[in-house]
């Protein structure tokens with residue numbers, strides 16, 4: 435598209451993020467009364483009640499700017515994780531933090547190493563800074579290939595991302611693998627460990643934050659309030675790392691990057707142990723539900739430690755579209771995963787209806803071809 439002036443180099447190659455249809459758009463398109471939204475790994479239980487109360491209390495103060503340094507929230511997160519407030523950085527979702535880290539460290543000619551398939555925002559951060567993306571495939575069973583990740587590192591590598599449990603596969607990085615990465619990565623590489631779904635798993639071998647890894651200046655752990663805490667619409671995420679990392683990242687942060695309501699709600703959500711437990715429990719139940727159902731139907735699924743599951747069908751996008759016409763939204767079309775759909779766990783009822791839609795969708799495919 436011709437413009438009155440030239441865009442910055444590299445911008446032409448970036449495709450805008452295209453979210454799936456919204457539930458309202460889907461209702462309109464297929465004339466549906468009701469739609470089940472299982473395509474964005476949102477929490478089927480909704481937000482924490484404590485968070486909702488905190489939000490209501492904050493509304494009369496919306497004419498005031500938020501606390502720019504999110505002091506109370508950072509303090510609460512620090513207590514929760516047993517670290518210092520200076521180790522905590524908060525963002526407008528962890529997407530914001532990924533972008534800020536990219537803006538702080540990356541420039542033309544730099545490289546990032548990412549597992550593949552994984553979360554697209556890592557690559558986005560590199561693209562806007564004109565850094566090169568080096569994809570390292572997961573193994574055939576979607577577990578991490580740590581030697582290959584390390585082997586992809588060059589003099590130009592600035593950031594190496596891992597995601598555990600990984601989106602969209604649900605597979606974990608082992609703690610021993612995290613230790614290997616932290617130990618063997620050259621000094622010029624920052625290791626970013628995205629733990630967006632780690633609250634869902636208690637698998638004993640999973641990667642977790644450990645004091646000795648945190649002491650390392652080059653490791654950043656990312657968390658979010660969007661999944662287990664059910665606050666995706668408010669946009670709050672946080673990072674835990676050595677304070678020296680944040681002293682740099684803080685320079686490119688917008689002054690008020692996390693809004694007042696989000697700060698209050700996140701503090702309250704951290705205190706809502708019951709909501710957290712219920713969310714975990716639902717994920718566990720849902721995994722067993724889909725695993726059993728897939729076994730009965732002769733479908734393959736990937737062992738997931740998150741709040742979603744990959745299910746293998748013949749053609750993921752076709753299955754997704756067919757399920758959509760039945761009012762169930764799942765996600766498909768991930769690079770390298772053409773045969774799969776990713777199903778976010780719903781309530782018990784939603785899971786049942788999702789399965790019905792899946793069965794019907796695959797039945798139709800059989801009839802038509």
Ligand SMILES: *Cc1c(COP(=O)(O)O)cnc(C)c1O
Nearest residue numbers: 527528529553601630658660671
């Ligand atoms: C959902 C998700 C996030 C969270 O993003 P927010 O910007 O905090 O909503 C981060 N990482 C991964 C891998 C995710 O799937």
